[in-house]
Amino acid sequence: MPHELTLLPGDGIGPEVTAATVQVIDAAGVDIAWDRHRVIGATAVERGRPALPPDVVDSIQERGTALKGPVTTPVGQGFTSVNVQLRQRLDLYANVRPATTLHGLDTPFDDVDLIIFRENTEGLYSGIEYFDERLDIADSIARITRRGSERIIRFCFEYARAHDRDHVTLAHKANILKKSSGLFLDVGNEVAAEYPEIAYDDRIIDNLCMQLVDNPQQYDCIVSTNLFGDILSDLTAGLVGGLGVTPGANIGDDLAVFEAVHGSAPDIAGQNVANPTAMIRTAAMMLQHIDEPEAAATIEQALFAMYREGDTLTRDVGGDASTAEFADALSDRVAHDVDL
Numbered sequence: 001m002p003h004e005l006t007l008l009p010g011d012g013i014g015p016e017v018t019a020a021t022v023q024v025i026d027a028a029g030v031d032i033a034w035d036r037h038r039v040i041g042a043t044a045v046e047r048g049r050p051a052l053p054p055d056v057v058d059s060i061q062e063r064g065t066a067l068k069g070p071v072t073t074p075v076g077q078g079f080t081s082v083n084v085q086l087r088q089r090l091d092l093y094a095n096v097r098p099a100t101t102l103h104g105l106d107t108p109f110d111d112v113d114l115i116i117f118r119e120n121t122e123g124l125y126s127g128i129e130y131f132d133e134r135l136d137i138a139d140s141i142a143r144i145t146r147r148g149s150e151r152i153i154r155f156c157f158e159y160a161r162a163h164d165r166d167h168v169t170l171a172h173k174a175n176i177l178k179k180s181s182g183l184f185l186d187v188g189n190e191v192a193a194e195y196p197e198i199a200y201d202d203r204i205i206d207n208l209c210m211q212l213v214d215n216p217q218q219y220d221c222i223v224s225t226n227l228f229g230d231i232l233s234d235l236t237a238g239l240v241g242g243l244g245v246t247p248g249a250n251i252g253d254d255l256a257v258f259e260a261v262h263g264s265a266p267d268i269a270g271q272n273v274a275n276p277t278a279m280i281r282t283a284a285m286m287l288q289h290i291d292e293p294e295a296a297a298t299i300e301q302a303l304f305a306m307y308r309e310g311d312t313l314t315r316d317v318g319g320d321a322s323t324a325e326f327a328d329a330l331s332d333r334v335a336h337d338v339d340l
């Protein structure tokens with residue numbers, strides 16, 4: 001029986017990196033019946049449909065798991081981010097973003113291995129915003145709830161326990177945002193007490209950023225609220241080679257949408273130069289999730305080998321291969337399971 005999954009190629013570089021990823025999954029021999037939805041975001045709005053069409057939501061709810069490319073969010077106006085809508089509608093409260101050194105890539109550190117756990121449904125992304133035209137004053141409310149805090153922090157500790165990770169750091173700004181960040185920190189301290197085998201500490205977000213660019217190896221699992229988590233995950237992506245190589249997953253109690261950290265990168269869209277590595281590593285996370293660990297491992301090992309050798313890499317990481325050339329070389333390696 002094939003796995004029944006939803007596929008959302010997205011826009012910008014999304015269709016290119018998604019095609020490359022599906023090619024690699026096929027090469028690994030995983031049988032998937034994709035339910036593809038290309039009409040989403042601006043493409044849907046142009047056709048008079050909602051940015052997040054109901055059939056997309058239905059498809060994910062029926063199948064449980066989706067692989068998603070980036071969908072462009074208009075800046076300052078237009079429709080609410082499809083990415084944010086999806087996470088909120090499907091209650092995908094845990095955004096998991098690993099930042100792991102890819103050996104072979106020229107980066108400032110050799111052995112970064114950390115994971116950002118970003119709360120995905122509330123905080124400054126709650127959508128509670130006001131603009132007073134008379135006074136020219138804008139307010140954005142960061143809503144933090146005990147329930148929302150507890151479930152992401154517990155998710156992080158449970159993940160650490162299941163994956164033999166021994167250190168959780170909670171990032172906050174409770175010295176200034178005494179109520180909202182203060183609640184998140186209080187809940188963290190309570191939940192941490194239930195996991196005595198896992199070392200726990202907290203850091204003020206600005207201090208943490210400084211320490212991350214100085215000595216990231218001291219960190220393991222980092223849990224934070226929505227906006228801090230978003231920024232931290234781009235920062236840590238930068239430590240390990242950039243957005244082109246960093247995977248991600250949005251996970252709820254019953255549903256999961258796997259999407260890379262990067263956006264639609266309109267500056268390089270349609271040129272066959274985007275790096276599909278982030279999306280392919282995202283797919284490997286998805287394969288773990290749907291209980292295909294061997295295929296996930298084969299793909300990851302083949303990717304690592306490609307980076308170690310360095311002959312066929314895309315432009316963003318110092319090579320000159322196109323998206324398609326990279327996908328062909330990796331698929332070949334995965335299909336023949338060579339030199340892993």
Ligand code: ATP
Pocket residue numbers: 013017070071072073243244245261262263264265266267268273274275276278316
């Ligand atoms: P968003 O607001 O959706 O996060 P953004 O425009 O802020 O999007 P991205 O689209 O994620 O940011 O990317 C920023 C830049 O990083 C891009 O303009 C592009 O140059 C580079 N980039 C991102 N993803 C990739 C990729 N997969 N391959 C190569 N370069 C990439």
